[in-house]
Amino acid sequence: MTATSGSRLGRPQGPITNTLTTGQLPRLVELYVLVGSLVVVGGILLLMGFNWGGWIFLSIVLYLVSLGVLSTIAENRRKATDRVVRSLVIVAFLLAIAPLVSTLVTVTAKGIGQLNWAFISTTGGAVFNPDTLAVTISTGALQAIVGTLEITGIAALMSVPIGILTAIYLVEYAQSGQWMARTVTFLVDVMTGIPSIVAGLFAFSLFTLVVGPKAFSGFSASVALSVLMIPIVVRSCEEMLRLVPHDLREASFALGVSRFSTITKIVLPTAIAGIITGVMIAIARVIGETAPIFMAASFTDNFNANPFNGPMQTLPVLAYTGYKFPGQDIAASNASAWGAALLLVLIVVILNIIARIVAKTFAPKGAR
Amino acid sequence: MFGNDSQRPAKENSVSTNETVSPSAAALSAAGDSATGPRSPKGAGPARVKIKSRPADRIFFGLSFGSASLIVVILAAVAIFLIIKAAPAITANWKSDASLAEGPTAGYADFWSYVLPLVWGTLWASAIALLIGAPIAIGIALFISHYAPRRVAGVLGYLVDLLAAVPSIVFGLWGIIVIRPLLLPLSDWLNQNLGWIPIFGGQVSTVGSTVLAGSVVLAVMILPIISSISREIFLQTPRLNEEAALALGATKWEMIRLAVLPYARSGVVSATLLGLGRALGETMAIALIISPSIIFSLRILTEGENSQTIAANIALNFQIADGLQRQALIGTGLMLFVISLGVNLIARFIVVRTGPTATRKGKRRPPEGVTIPAASTAVEATALGKAGNSHTEGARA
Numbered sequence: 210m211t212a213t214s215g216s217r218l219g220r221p222q223g224p225i226t227n228t229l230t231t232g233q234l235p236r237l238v239e240l241y242v243l244v245g246s247l248v249v250v251g252g253i254l255l256l257m258g259f260n261w262g263g264w265i266f267l268s269i270v271l272y273l274v275s276l277g278v279l280s281t282i283a284e285n286r287r288k289a290t291d292r293v294v295r296s297l298v299i300v301a302f303l304l305a306i307a308p309l310v311s312t313l314v315t316v317t318a319k320g321i322g323q324l325n326w327a328f329i330s331t332t333g334g335a336v337f338n339p340d341t342l343a344v345t346i347s348t349g350a351l352q353a354i355v356g357t358l359e360i361t362g363i364a365a366l367m368s369v370p371i372g373i374l375t376a377i378y379l380v381e382y383a384q385s386g387q388w389m390a391r392t393v394t395f396l397v398d399v400m401t402g403i404p405s406i407v408a409g410l411f412a413f414s415l416f417t418l419v420v421g422p423k424a425f426s427g428f429s430a431s432v433a434l435s436v437l438m439i440p441i442v443v444r445s446c447e448e449m450l451r452l453v454p455h456d457l458r459e460a461s462f463a464l465g466v467s468r469f470s471t472i473t474k475i476v477l478p479t480a481i482a483g484i485i486t487g488v489m490i491a492i493a494r495v496i497g498e499t500a501p502i503f504m505a506a507s508f509t510d511n512f513n514a515n516p517f518n519g520p521m522q523t524l525p526v527l528a529y530t531g532y533k534f535p536g537q538d539i540a541a542s543n544a545s546a547w548g549a550a551l552l553l554v555l556i557v558v559i560l561n562i563i564a565r566i567v568a569k570t571f572a573p574k575g576a577r
Numbered sequence: 578m579f580g581n582d583s584q585r586p587a588k589e590n591s592v593s594t595n596e597t598v599s600p601s602a603a604a605l606s607a608a609g610d611s612a613t614g615p616r617s618p619k620g621a622g623p624a625r626v627k628i629k630s631r632p633a634d635r636i637f638f639g640l641s642f643g644s645a646s647l648i649v650v651i652l653a654a655v656a657i658f659l660i661i662k663a664a665p666a667i668t669a670n671w672k673s674d675a676s677l678a679e680g681p682t683a684g685y686a687d688f689w690s691y692v693l694p695l696v697w698g699t700l701w702a703s704a705i706a707l708l709i710g711a712p713i714a715i716g717i718a719l720f721i722s723h724y725a726p727r728r729v730a731g732v733l734g735y736l737v738d739l740l741a742a743v744p745s746i747v748f749g750l751w752g753i754i755v756i757r758p759l760l761l762p763l764s765d766w767l768n769q770n771l772g773w774i775p776i777f778g779g780q781v782s783t784v785g786s787t788v789l790a791g792s793v794v795l796a797v798m799i800l801p802i803i804s805s806i807s808r809e810i811f812l813q814t815p816r817l818n819e820e821a822a823l824a825l826g827a828t829k830w831e832m833i834r835l836a837v838l839p840y841a842r843s844g845v846v847s848a849t850l851l852g853l854g855r856a857l858g859e860t861m862a863i864a865l866i867i868s869p870s871i872i873f874s875l876r877i878l879t880e881g882e883n884s885q886t887i888a889a890n891i892a893l894n895f896q897i898a899d900g901l902q903r904q905a906l907i908g909t910g911l912m913l914f915v916i917s918l919g920v921n922l923i924a925r926f927i928v929v930r931t932g933p934t935a936t937r938k939g940k941r942r943p944p945e946g947v948t949i950p951a952a953s954t955a956v957e958a959t960a961l962g963k964a965g966n967s968h969t970e971g972a973r974a
Contacts, residue, residue, distance in 0.1 A: 262759050291828035298724050301716025302733070305804070308797045309740050312751045319754075374644035382638060383645075393645045395925075396652050402851070402921035403655065403914065404858020406888045410910040411655045414662040436651060443648075469634040490742075497744020500860035500892055507896065525746045529861060532750060533893075550747045557742050 234283050239276065239296065246272035269300055313554070320551025323544050329354065329552075332512045333545055348545035350552060352512045356521040357553075360427045360506065361496045363516060364434035369488055371435075372442025379443070380450040381472055400440040408436040409504030416505070427516030430506035430523070434495045441494055445487025449480040482571035489564035493557045499525035524549045524556075656914070663908035666901050676901040681894035692909050694871045698884030699913065702792050702863065703856035705877065710796030710856075711849045714803035721804075722811035723833060734808060741801035749865035752794035757785030757866065764789065764878045779879035786868035788877040788884065794862045799852035806851065810844035811837055843927055850924035857917045860888035869893075887913040 235241075250268040254260065273293055280289035333349030375393065383390030412433035416424035453476050461471040477484070507520035508530050531546025667688045671677045677685075685691040721734045761783075768781045814837045822832040838845075869885035876882045887909045895906055 260762055263762060287828055287831065291830040294830040294833075295724060298716045298720040301713045302720040302725075302737075304713050305717050305737050305740065305797075305800050308751075309736065309743070311755055312743055312747060315751050315755055316747055319750075371644045371647055374641040375648055378641035378645040382641060389642075389645065393648055396648050398925055399918060399921060400648065400652055402854045402917050404860075404888060404917050406858060406860045406891055407655070407659070407910050407914045407917075410662075410891070410907050411658055414658040414907060415654070418658065418661065436655065439648065439651070467631050467634050469631065469637045472637070493742055497742075497746065499744070499746040500888065503892060504895055525744055525861075528746045528750060529865070532753070533865060546750065550744075550750055553744050554747055557744060561739070561742055 234280060238279070239292070242276045242279065243268075243272050246275060273297065273300075316547065316551050316554050319547035320549075323348065323548030324551055328545075328548050333510065348541050348548065350524065350527060350545065350549055352510070353522045353524045353527040353549055354552070355512070355514050356427060356506070356523040357496060357525075357556075359514070359516045360430045360434065360502060360521065360523060361492060363428060363431035364438055364495060365488070365492055367431065368435040368438040368442055368491075372439050372488075372491075373446050373484065375439075375443045376446035376450055377472060377476075379447055381468070381476065397440045397443050400436070401444070403436060405433075405437055405498050406500040406504065408433040409501030411436060412501065412505040425505065425507040425520045426518060427506050427513075427521040430502040430521065431516065433501035433505045434498060437498065437501065438491050438495045441491040442488060445491065446480075446484050449483030449487060450476060452483065453479045482568055485571075486564040486568040489560050489567065493560040493564070496560070497525055497553055497557055499529050502526055503529065524553045528553065659907060659911045659914060662904055663911045666904035666908045669901060674901060676899075677905065680902045681890075681898055682902045682905050688905065688908060691871070691905065692887075692912050694873050695885055695887045695890055695909055696912060696916065697873050698869070698871075699857055699886040699888070699916070701875070701884050702788055702795060702867075702886050703853055705788065705792035706795035706799060706856045707849065707853050709793060710799045710852065711803055713796070714800045714848075714852070715807055715845060717800065717804040718807035718811055719833065719837075722808050723829070723837065734805070737804055738801055740797065741805075745798060745859060746861045746865075748794050748798055749862040752790060752862055752866045756793055757790050760787070760790050760793065761785050768878055775875045776877055779876040779882055781878050782868075782880040784868075784880075786866055786883070787879065788867060791863045791867040791883075792877070794866060795856045795859055798859060798862065799856050802855055803848045803852040806848035807841065807845050810841040810848070814840045843930075847924040847928045850920055850927070854917045854920045854924070857920065858888055858913065860892045864889035864892040 246268045247264075250271055251259075251264055254264050254267070273296055276296060277289050277293045280292050328348060328350055330351055331347065331349035332351045333347055375397075379390055379393060383393075409430075412429045413424070415432065416426065416429040420426075457475050457479060458471055461475045462468075466474070502523050503526050506523065506526070508526045509520040509522050511522075513519050513521050527549040528546045531542045531544075531549065535542035666677070669677060669688075671682070671685050671687045671691070677683075682691060717737055721730050721737070725733050764781050764785065764787065767777045768779075771777045818836040818840065819832055822836045823829075827835060863886050867883050867885070867889065868880060869883050869889065870881055871885050871890070872882065874882045874884045891906045891910055895903065898906055
């Protein structure tokens with residue numbers, strides 16, 4: 210906008226009307242039209258029955274139409290298009306922010322009442338009282354927290370070394386154009402596209418064939434998560450390793466340092482911030498996966514800390530089953546679902562924040 | 578790659594024959610070699626220099642090569658184990674088999690009559706999600722790359738990327754209590770006024786567990802994928818093209834239409850396909866929101882006529898199925914695997930055909946129709962040189 214208006218010569222000076230600047234809408238016209246649309250639509254809706262979604266939606270439509278018409282009349286078609294597109298683009302952005310805010314607000318509002326020490330530190334489930342014959346449902350997420358941490362931890366232990374080493378192979382060892390490098394790059398791309406539920410089915414198939422039927426276990430879920438996590442780790446590490454300046458490697462080689470030492474002492478320390486960030490984000494990505502864990506580790510109300518035997522509960526699965534298959538006390542089940550969802554969001558947010566801090570703090574100067 | 582010949586003598590395994598060569602001499606000989614062939618100065622991988630090979634070196638190379646090979650093995654294993662598990666159910670006689678005659682698989686003539694409606698439902702829900710999500714995502718990408726003030730663009734981009742971090746189960750729960758009621762008035766209105774269009778026909782759902790609600794949530798989930806990839810590509814548009822358009826008096830939108838969009842077209846298409854890949858495999862949001870039935874149905878506003886998706890069907894039935902039924906579900910999962918593989922391959926193919934490097938971080942050759950003006954600065958010259966030479970993945974370094 211500045212460039213175009215700058216190319217029009219100056220502003221009108223004195224009483225002489227400058228034809229070059231005729232047909233300019235006032236600077237804040239968008240704001241005026243927006244407020245006008247909101248008021249008009251709000252007034253009409255108040256008469257007909259008010260509804261938040263409708264108000265905002267119809268206001269935006271009216272705003273776009275009236276801005277376009279106004280600008281076409283006062284300015285010209287080209288400028289009108291420009292203004293409408295600008296508004297559309299801003300609306301698109303707001304449309305993305307709205308669900309983010311709405312999700313976070315909803316989860317917080319619904320889950321905050323549930324989130325207390327008892328919820329975190331006790332195992333939830335049905336308790337049968339033989340005296341009164343009453344079944345009370347207690348909400349608790351300890352089994353799910355333990356399950357989530359163990360399953361994700363094992364998945365990370367398996368996929369982080371594999372991912373980093375593969376990235377090192379691709380960047381440091383493989384020659385470009387070599388068939389192995391091309392194959393691996395291609396397959397990592399393919400792996401990125403594996404639907405998460407397919408990873409879960411794979412782990413289930415693998416373990417039923419190897420261990421036998423009833424092969425639900427936390428470890429099986431870790432394998433499923435690894436399938437999803439490895440390509441993310443490879444991708445981010447590869448990018449980080451490629452950002453390491455070539456001069457550093459060449460200087461090291463020129464001093465007679467072996468390739469192994471060059472990689473471990475020069476390349477990896479330079480890229481470590483990025484690698485940790487990538488790993489954190491990969492963990493945050495898979496920790497919220499529900500479907501593969503549901504397939505591979507099933508679900509349970511019992512406390513099971515042994516990842517190699519029996520079903521394990523996890524936070525996302527607790528959130529799912531609490532809503533989809535509620536127990537007798539539906540309200541309690543739903544409440545624990547929201548509690549688990551909020552815990553999960555908190556974990557993901559914390560992981561993301563740590564990743565941001567690590568990236569900011571340890572980023573080598575000049576590498577970005 | 579023409580550099581290969583000059584690099585071969587300096588390869589890892591030939592080192593042991595010549596242990597005593599000092600590094601500087603090796604570097605010199607490497608330099609001499611490269612003078613014979615036009616070796617790209619930046620090189621693809623790290624410079625190949627003769628260096629001492631120690632046991633640690635060989636072990637480390639073995640480890641990293643092994644990890645890379647493991648990727649191949651894992652992917653093959655995914656396909657093989659799914660096929661092994663699914664084969665009995667695919668080939669079984671569904672009419673006579675006692676196990677398949679009950680539970681989730683009851684009442685189907687064969688595997689294909691079970692899976693095809695599911696395939697349809699998967700594609701249908703994803704297509705609607707894409708229809709809603711892709712334009713918004715591209716708008717977001719444009720906003721962040723070209724409209725937002727420079728200073729806040731990074732933060733805004735991070736906010737949108739945060740959407741990708743929210744677990745899908747949370748979106749599912751959110752969809753149940755926020756999106757479903759939000760869409761009810763719209764559903765009613767569409768049904769009453771546009772009900773003659775098959776899509777909006779039928780008896781409108783009173784709770785809102787419709788394909789529309791599911792697709793809206795799916796659209797939210799694919800926004801960050803499409804927008805982050807598109808954004809990167811928009812940002813790679815040559816500045817000179819943009820400035821040339823502006824200098825000719827184009828408005829901002831005309832500049833984007835003339836310079837940015839043609840340049841980014843293939844990248845945006847493949848980003849959209851990658852988003853589609855994500856939508857196809859999305860499970861929990863759909864499983865929670867849509868009240869499904871396994872039929873071919875276009876309708877998106879009804880209670881009982883919502884086409885079910887493969888992933889949600891597996892999630893809903895897997896724990897209650899057993900034996901052959903479970904294997905049939907794994908068979909549907911295999912179909913999903915094949916479909917999303919196909920979509921991803923098409924996306925990659927488009928990228929490879931229209932630009933030499935992948936959509937991430939790559940320097941891209943401008944597509945036909947956009948000509949880069951003659952290089953006027955040293956920076957532009959190197960960028961052009963790179964774009965011209967980089968026919969291989971590795972040259973992105």
